[in-house]
Amino acid sequence: MVLTNSQPETPITNFGGNISFVPKYFYKPQTEAQVLELLNQHATGNIRVIASLHAWSDVVESEDVIVDMSHFDKVAIAKSEAGDVQVTVGGGCVLQKLLDTIHSQTNFTLPTLGAVKEQTIAGAISTGTHGSGKPSLSHYMDELRVATYDPETGKAGIYEWKNGVELRAARCAVGCMGIILSVTFRCIPQYYVEETVCRYETLEEVLAQEPEFPLQQFMLVPYLWSYFVYQRRETLKKPITPVGRVNTQLYQTxxxxxxxxxxxxxxxxLLSSLGSSETVRWFYKKLLPSIIVQGKTVVNESENALTMKHQLFKHLEMEVFIPARNILKATKLVQHSTSLFAGTSETVPDDVASDLSRIGLLEMLMKHRGSYTHHYPLFFRRVLPDDTLISMTSSSTEPYYTISFFTYSEPRTQFYEFAKFLAHSLTQLYDARLHWGKYYPLTNREIEHLYPPLEEFRQICKKTDPNGVFRNDYTKRVLGFDPILTQKVSPAP
Structure with a gap:
């Protein structure tokens, strides 16, 4: 089958609408031979792979070659005599299809889940997609099969990484080690999740619930400044009575x-011309608490309990990862900075002011007073350490708490200023790491020290991709590869 270039007539635009570009070449290979062909054809160009386009950073962008791997979506399930289940799945397979296939043939499931199921498996692991109470999905990959370049000949080839530092690097490589053809991982027995939503007034109270509810996640409601906690834990019991099944269905609805x-x-x-900053704050302080279902315990399948439908409405997100040791101080800074940006407070507590003054950001915060009303709850999840080189919880002996900042308004100029301030302050003060695939206003100079193995990762990438074909502006600006001197574009085939 001949590999054809199908250059898109309209720009490729991501889910959030903040990234848009037109590549010179667009390929949708159907075989591994075609993948190798395009790699050899563009060995002096710049190649990136698109998946669900559910990222908000410019990690995917290339004005040269874009590859769509959606044809690589086969799922192969192997069952051992001991009853274990191992899955090998094409890199372009969407998580929903993967789950459906596993569930149709076994009583097993994925070892962890993120908030949405529209991502591809390759896209999910390339940026460290995670849930709450477990490591990221990247952590669980036992084998990766990748199309990349031979460092000696420069020709494209297929490599399988099953162990060692190469596997740890490839588990979350931000697209820098080649095109993921397939991954292999072990499934876990299907389980149910028991969930109860409870309200707490302090973060200390919320964190005290973790031993009993290890899968919990929670939100901090702006301007009310109360926590609503989704207390979650695994359970072997499932709703078998008619009443239990009805309760579960009603809660899902x-x-x-x-x-x-x-x-x-x-x-x-509220964000349209019908609303105002005051109505947004009123909504969160007065109305939202009364419409959240609290104190009702339901049991549901893990896939339904742990995921949401965030993809229904266009939005943009920045997510920061805070080491557990710093989460109390970091949350205090976020709360008071949000209030000051909204103009509901004149200043911040002395300890917060002292910290910000020490890094030269207090004056910047005060200049933004009253400039932006953040309009979405702050979502927190707890992510355990990963056995990877550069995922957001790598090289750690403690969990990280993620805080997600969503915006549903446009234009986003004011949100960007809010997000940039938080990114800079949380990184400098509390060793925050930002999600590679979400809004990323920092540079390598600001984050290099947070990832001790980053230089080792770069050296591994240079071995598998000596010409830097898989690197783009983002990976150079953020991951610290050699700066771009000229725009790399493939010669005409």
């Missing part, structure tokens, strides 16, 4: 219609 749809429609109305 409430989450879909009430939270995923109506809440976001209401929010968009």
């Amino acid at each position: 409430y989450q879909l219609i009430g939270v995923d749809i109506l809440f976001h429609l209401t929010l968009k109305a």
Whole structure:
């Protein structure tokens, strides 16, 4: 089969609408031979792979070659005599299809899940997609099969990494080690999740619940400044009585219609000409607490309990990872900075002011007073350390707490200023790491010290990709590869 260039007639645009570009070449290979062919054809160009386009950083961008791996979506399930289940899946397979296939043939499931199921497996592991209470999905990869370049001949070839530092690097490589053809990992027995939503007034109270509810995640409601905690834990029991099944179905319907749809429609109305900053704050302080279902315990399949429908409405997100030792101080800074940006406070507590003054950011914060009302709850998840080189919880002996900052408004100029301030202050003061695939306003100079193995990762990438074909502006600006001197473009085939 001949590999053809199908240059898109319109720009490729990501889910959030903040990244848009037109590549010179666009390929959708169907065989491994075609992947190798395009790699050899563009061995002096710049190649990136697109997946679901659910990233908000410019990690995917290339004006030269874009590859769509959606044809690589086969799922092969192997069962051992001991009852273990191992899955080998094509890099272009969407998580929803992967889950459906596993569930149709076994009573097993993925070892962890992120918030959405529209990502491809390769895209999910390339940026360290995670849930709460476990490591990221990258951590669980036992083998990766990747198309990349031979460092001696410069020709494209297929490599399998099953152990060693290469596997740890490839588990989360941000697209820098080649094109992922397939991954292999072990599944875990299917389980149910017991969930109860409870309200707490302090972060200390929330964190005290973790031993009993290790899968919990929580949100801090702006301007009310109370925590609503999704207390979650695995359970072997499933709703088998008619009442139990009805309760589960009703709760699922409430989450879909009430939270995923109506809440976001209401929010968009408040952000339109119909609303104002005052109405947004009123909504969170007075109305939202009364419509959150609290104290009701439901049991649901893990896939349903742990995921949401965030993809229904266009938005943009920045996510920061805070070491557990710093989460109390970091959250205090976030809360008071949010209030000051919104103009609901005149200043910040003395200890926060002292910290910001020490890094030269207090004056910047004060200049932004009253400039932006953040309009979405702050979501927290707890992510355990990864056995990778550069995922966000790599090289750590402690968990990280993630804080997600969403915006549903446009234009986003004011949100960007808010996000940049938080990114700079949280990184400098509390060793925060930002999610590679989400809004990323920092540079390598600011984050290099946070990732001790980053130089080792770069050297591994240079061996598998000596000409820097898989690197783009983002990977150079953020990961610290050699700076771009000229725009790399493939010669005409």
